[in-house]
Amino acid sequence: MAIAKAERLMNLALCLLGTRRPLSKRELRTSIEAYLEAFGPGHGGTSAPSDTATGSEDAFNRMFERDKDDLRELGLIIETVESVEGDIGYLARRDSNRLPPITLDVEEAAALGVAAKVWQQARLAGAASGALQKLRAAGMPLAEDAYEGHSALEPRIPAHEAAFEPLMLAARDRRPVTFDYRKANSARAEQRQVEPWTLECWRGHWYLAGWDRDRGAERVFRLSRITGRVRSRGVPFTAPVPDHVTVRETVETWAGENATGTALIKVRAGHGYPLRARAIATRDLGDGWDELEIPSGHGLDAWLVEFGPDVIVLGPAELRADVIDRLRAVAKG
Amino acid sequence: MAGNAIDQTRRMLSLVTYLRERPGARVADVARAFGITEDELIGDLDVLPMCGTSFRGGDLLDIDTDGDRIWWHNPDASGTSTGEPLRLAADEATALLVAARAVATLPGLRESDRQALVRATAKIETAAGDTAAASSRLSVTFESEGGVFADVDRAIAERRRVWLRYYSPARDELTEREVDPIRLFAVGHTYVEAWCRLSEARRTFRLDRVAEIRLLDERSDPPPVEPRDLSEGLVQPAAEDPEVVVEVGPGGRWVAEYYPHDSAEELPDGGLRITLRTPDPASLRRLALRLGRDGRIVTPPELAESARDAAREALAAYGE
Numbered sequence: 001m002a003i004a005k006a007e008r009l010m011n012l013a014l015c016l017l018g019t020r021r022p023l024s025k026r027e028l029r030t031s032i033e034a035y036l037e038a039f040g041p042g043h044g045g046t047s048a049p050s051d052t053a054t055g056s057e058d059a060f061n062r063m064f065e066r067d068k069d070d071l072r073e074l075g076l077i078i079e080t081v082e083s084v085e086g087d088i089g090y091l092a093r094r095d096s097n098r099l100p101p102i103t104l105d106v107e108e109a110a111a112l113g114v115a116a117k118v119w120q121q122a123r124l125a126g127a128a129s130g131a132l133q134k135l136r137a138a139g140m141p142l143a144e145d146a147y148e149g150h151s152a153l154e155p156r157i158p159a160h161e162a163a164f165e166p167l168m169l170a171a172r173d174r175r176p177v178t179f180d181y182r183k184a185n186s187a188r189a190e191q192r193q194v195e196p197w198t199l200e201c202w203r204g205h206w207y208l209a210g211w212d213r214d215r216g217a218e219r220v221f222r223l224s225r226i227t228g229r230v231r232s233r234g235v236p237f238t239a240p241v242p243d244h245v246t247v248r249e250t251v252e253t254w255a256g257e258n259a260t261g262t263a264l265i266k267v268r269a270g271h272g273y274p275l276r277a278r279a280i281a282t283r284d285l286g287d288g289w290d291e292l293e294i295p296s297g298h299g300l301d302a303w304l305v306e307f308g309p310d311v312i313v314l315g316p317a318e319l320r321a322d323v324i325d326r327l328r329a330v331a332k333g
Numbered sequence: 334m335a336g337n338a339i340d341q342t343r344r345m346l347s348l349v350t351y352l353r354e355r356p357g358a359r360v361a362d363v364a365r366a367f368g369i370t371e372d373e374l375i376g377d378l379d380v381l382p383m384c385g386t387s388f389r390g391g392d393l394l395d396i397d398t399d400g401d402r403i404w405w406h407n408p409d410a411s412g413t414s415t416g417e418p419l420r421l422a423a424d425e426a427t428a429l430l431v432a433a434r435a436v437a438t439l440p441g442l443r444e445s446d447r448q449a450l451v452r453a454t455a456k457i458e459t460a461a462g463d464t465a466a467a468s469s470r471l472s473v474t475f476e477s478e479g480g481v482f483a484d485v486d487r488a489i490a491e492r493r494r495v496w497l498r499y500y501s502p503a504r505d506e507l508t509e510r511e512v513d514p515i516r517l518f519a520v521g522h523t524y525v526e527a528w529c530r531l532s533e534a535r536r537t538f539r540l541d542r543v544a545e546i547r548l549l550d551e552r553s554d555p556p557p558v559e560p561r562d563l564s565e566g567l568v569q570p571a572a573e574d575p576e577v578v579v580e581v582g583p584g585g586r587w588v589a590e591y592y593p594h595d596s597a598e599e600l601p602d603g604g605l606r607i608t609l610r611t612p613d614p615a616s617l618r619r620l621a622l623r624l625g626r627d628g629r630i631v632t633p634p635e636l637a638e639s640a641r642d643a644a645r646e647a648l649a650a651y652g653e
Contacts, residue, residue: 003383005338010345010384014394018386031387074343075422075464099418102460108453111446115432124428129368130343131425131457136366137350138418153486155436155519157473171470172423187583187603201435201473204521224590248474273500273507273544306619307505308643312650324651329626330644333637 022089441482
């Protein structure tokens with residue numbers, strides 16, 4: 001049976017961390033059993049070079065590169081050093097890989113314990129518990145009962161959108177991305193080229209803010225409307241990322257949260273609690289109806305129609321006409 | 334699985350650090366400290382003796398366990414740096430910092446917990462250094478009604494029953510009920526899972542729909558129930574729930590984003606035919622009204638009819 005990947009990575013990490021001088025690829029290949037078992041000792045070893053040896057050379061190189069990338073994802077800083085003779089060597093220096101001293105008390109440890117559990121996305125959930133384990137290894141105390149005396153809260157961050165992980169990595173590494181995007185009310189998806197800036201989760205949904213290269217403007221995308229794969233380019237973008245990106249403000253406008261005026265409506269007694277909760281003024285009309293003044297913004301007409309015959313729009317006239325128009329469409333079936 | 338190999342490698346590197354400082358550590362304690370099962374830990378301990386700086390040099394990690402305690406016989410064999418705490422990776426710092434910042438913004442969180450989170454966040458930022466910068470690429474906001482949250486939190490801590498006036502959007506009405514809170518959780522919005530004394534069943538209440546809340550003197554006494562698995566999504570229709578079929582035009586495609594559904598077939602005009610299940614189809618009258626010309630209920634016919642009736646009644650009130 002082939003040696004498990006975790007064992008191979010662990011050995012590579014220990015070799016790179018344990019050495020004081022750069023180790024050549026060949027030294028690593030002959031020190032790590034998993035490489036030796038799969039590819040042999042390589043050129044200069046006992047077997048004569050042949051076509052199959054060249055093939056296994058390439059396969060080893062590919063695996064070695066992937067393994068180094070994996071260790072770098074785990075936080076290891078691996079240096080590539082060229083000697084005066086032109087030989088390439090690798091090492092992970094102790095100084096650059098050490099966690100700076102950090103002291104966390106029990107309260108702080110408990111708080112981080114709650115925070116580390118919030119991710120429902122595999123990669124970040126793994127990273128969060130990995131971070132806790134590193135801190136634990138560095139001496140962070142273990143909270144005996146995470147909930148004793150603390151808020152009995154379980155926050156969860158969902159990230160079920162397939163586009164989440166590739167966009168997160170692209171934003172982190174500043175790589176431009178291409179994806180097909182279907183706007184809210186359009187049937188067909190359109191290709192977009194974007195320099196990803198930030199991802200924001202609001203009301204349980206993820207949004208991407210970035211620079212839309214074709215439109216030459218900042219845009220916000222809802223991840224669930226990305227269809228198909230997210231492809232990222234290898235070459236990072238160099239344009240600066242703004243410090244403050246207004247994802248939330250943009251999305252709130254979509255959701256009709258930003259009022260642009262007020263509306264006057266009649267609500268049947270005992271109905272329309274959410275409308276009453278945001279009313280600026282309420283007046284009992286005495287006939288089983290109340291008159292409410294409410295903030296008015298994008299999408300209010302669609303919301304008011306939901307209440308059917310229990311809400312009547314008094315003004316403005318445009319809103320009243322929009323609501324009547326929608327009701328007619330429903331009445332016709 | 335590749336993902337597991339990465340997580341296991343990460344864990345084993347920390348394990349080496351941890352064990353170096355704690356000769357004779359107990360299996361149960363180590364598993365708890367690492368948030369893993371004892372079986373997972375034993376699995377790691379099976380791999381570690383195969384690891385070292387050279388499999389021929391006799392400097393493999395000599396770590397073994399009798400099932401109770403763990404011993405490392407040659408902690409200096411693989412070079413002196415083996416076992417030093419390792420720096421945080423970009424993803425690790427991001428995962429922890431983004432989550433900590435998000436939780437700290439929850440209105441209603443106890444002040445002592447918030448302070449602890451803020452302190453911990455600052456320490457992690459310092460320890461992570463430049464690596465922490467990547468965490469600014471992600472942010473999460475939880476929505477919550479601070480006052481209600483604090484009351485429910487207190488009720489859970491003091492094991493007290495609460496009285497709620499709760500808004501049901503499906504019926505557009507407020508109902509009063511007494512509930513025994515079980516836990517608070519936040520997925521986008523904040524919810525309390527509770528045993529409802531009115532329906533004698535477990536119910537989930539969204540805090541921004543709580544119109545009024547009072548803590549009662551009665552002791553909360555929910556029957557033992559398995560907490561809901563939040564990873565499955567909040568709405569989990571049962572197989573026996575009635576089926577509703579909605580056809581929407583391009584302007585109603587958002588329905589598929591907001592309503593969990595069994596299927597969504599593309600229609601030639603760019604719309605969708607969405608099939609979903611709900612225990613209470615009448616609750617979808619709101620959806621039918623909202624859709625207007627962007628969609629219609631196909632089945633059940635009573636639901637389509639009730640939406641038409643509601644619209645006609647409303648139009649009559651407008652004098653139409």
